[in-house]
Amino acid sequence: MGIDAHESPKHLRLSLAAAMSLGFRPGQFYRGARLHCLNLLLTYEDGCHANCTYCGLARGGGAYAERSFIRVEWPTYATGEILARARERKSNFERVCLSMIMHPAALDDTLELTGRLSRECDQPLSVLVNPSAMRDGDIEELRSAGADMATVAVDAATPALFDANRGKAVSGPHRWERYWATLEEAAVAFGRNRFGCHLIAGLGETEREMLATVQRLRSMGGRSHLFSFNPERGSALEGNDPCRPDHFRRVQLGRFLIDYDIVDFNSMEFDEHERVVGFGLKGAELDRLVDSGVPFMTSGCPGKTRLCACNRPFGDGPPSDIRSFPFNLDDQDVLQVRKQLATYPEVPAASVLDVEA
Numbered sequence: 001m002g003i004d005a006h007e008s009p010k011h012l013r014l015s016l017a018a019a020m021s022l023g024f025r026p027g028q029f030y031r032g033a034r035l036h037c038l039n040l041l042l043t044y045e046d047g048c049h050a051n052c053t054y055c056g057l058a059r060g061g062g063a064y065a066e067r068s069f070i071r072v073e074w075p076t077y078a079t080g081e082i083l084a085r086a087r088e089r090k091s092n093f094e095r096v097c098l099s100m101i102m103h104p105a106a107l108d109d110t111l112e113l114t115g116r117l118s119r120e121c122d123q124p125l126s127v128l129v130n131p132s133a134m135r136d137g138d139i140e141e142l143r144s145a146g147a148d149m150a151t152v153a154v155d156a157a158t159p160a161l162f163d164a165n166r167g168k169a170v171s172g173p174h175r176w177e178r179y180w181a182t183l184e185e186a187a188v189a190f191g192r193n194r195f196g197c198h199l200i201a202g203l204g205e206t207e208r209e210m211l212a213t214v215q216r217l218r219s220m221g222g223r224s225h226l227f228s229f230n231p232e233r234g235s236a237l238e239g240n241d242p243c244r245p246d247h248f249r250r251v252q253l254g255r256f257l258i259d260y261d262i263v264d265f266n267s268m269e270f271d272e273h274e275r276v277v278g279f280g281l282k283g284a285e286l287d288r289l290v291d292s293g294v295p296f297m298t299s300g301c302p303g304k305t306r307l308c309a310c311n312r313p314f315g316d317g318p319p320s321d322i323r324s325f326p327f328n329l330d331d332q333d334v335l336q337v338r339k340q341l342a343t344y345p346e347v348p349a350a351s352v353l354d355v356e357a
């Protein structure tokens with residue numbers, strides 16, 4: 001357990017969006033986006049002990065409390081003050097989420113905070129667990145302590161990319177097999193649709209590889225929460241290009257079809273570059289789904305009334321280049337998405353959608 005006054009469990013970091021929603025910070029979001037999940041992160045003076053290439057929290061990146069995570073600032077506040085404000089303004093939120101980091105105190109503090117958050121917040125609680133800091137049986141402990149869902153940030157879509165960005169190749173503690181073993185545990189402890197994983201598109205995977213991983217999780221009963229890679233300042237990948245929009249759009253649409261049991265991965269078709277050229281759904285049905293915009297909205301844990309409460313406004317792209325829409329798409333947004341879906345760079349057009357439709 002942290003002993004410093006500004007460490008967890010007495011203190012937590014919260015996303016800038018959450019800090020704005022609770023009135024800790026001024027400001028409003030572009031196009032009136034509202035946050036529907038209170039996203040919380042453990043905090044320690046010596047920070048995260050892992051070394052993921054794409055993460056602003058990786059060890060050696062400077063003072064932990066000043067580092068960004070998913071490209072936004074996460075200010076630190078007293079846990080009691082956060083909970084008091086969350087109770088006052090609870091109508092904004094449909095879920096609370098607690099994220100672990102790699103730290104010796106993280107597991108005990110997460111268990112303690114899970115109990116406290118579930119008692120003191122009148123909202124379902126997700127825990128974004130770190131399998132490298134857990135033992136067999138800890139997932140069930142979290143459920144007993146009051147967690148409503150457990151999610152694992154697998155992030156990289158293949159074992160090779162996982163190792164290169166999080167594992168042995170970067171002297172990191174994380175292991176692909178351990179992560180999937182934790183997901184198996186979560187499937188048993190929480191049940192169908194009550195567990196999931198984070199996946200980042202644009203770390204070098206093909207569309208086929210990403211959607212095969214989405215299907216693997218869906219076959220276990222879980223759902224994937226997608227992020228579009230956007231280089232984080234201070235991370236090892238800060239010089240890399242962001243995920244291409246066409247790649248992300250096809251992965252978003254494929255993920256939605258798989259996660260909501262509309263189409264199986266094996267019914268999808270891919271070109272020689274492993275890009276989706278057939279989603280396994282007839283034209284009119286696919287058109288209706290694309291026009292609804294829903295597959296391109298942020299994917300994350302659900303709320304009482306929302307398919308996704310955790311809408312992370314502009315967490316993986318700026319307002320000028322929205323990747324995960326935190327609100328319903330308008331006609332212009334859908335038109336832009338259609339163009340991106342139908343783009344296959346440096347390869348003769350192999351569109352599955354009529355851009356003019």
Ligand code: SF4
Nearest residue numbers: 097126151300301310
């Ligand atoms: S999708 Fe959101 S609420 Fe769910 S575990 Fe991830 S960060 Fe937390």
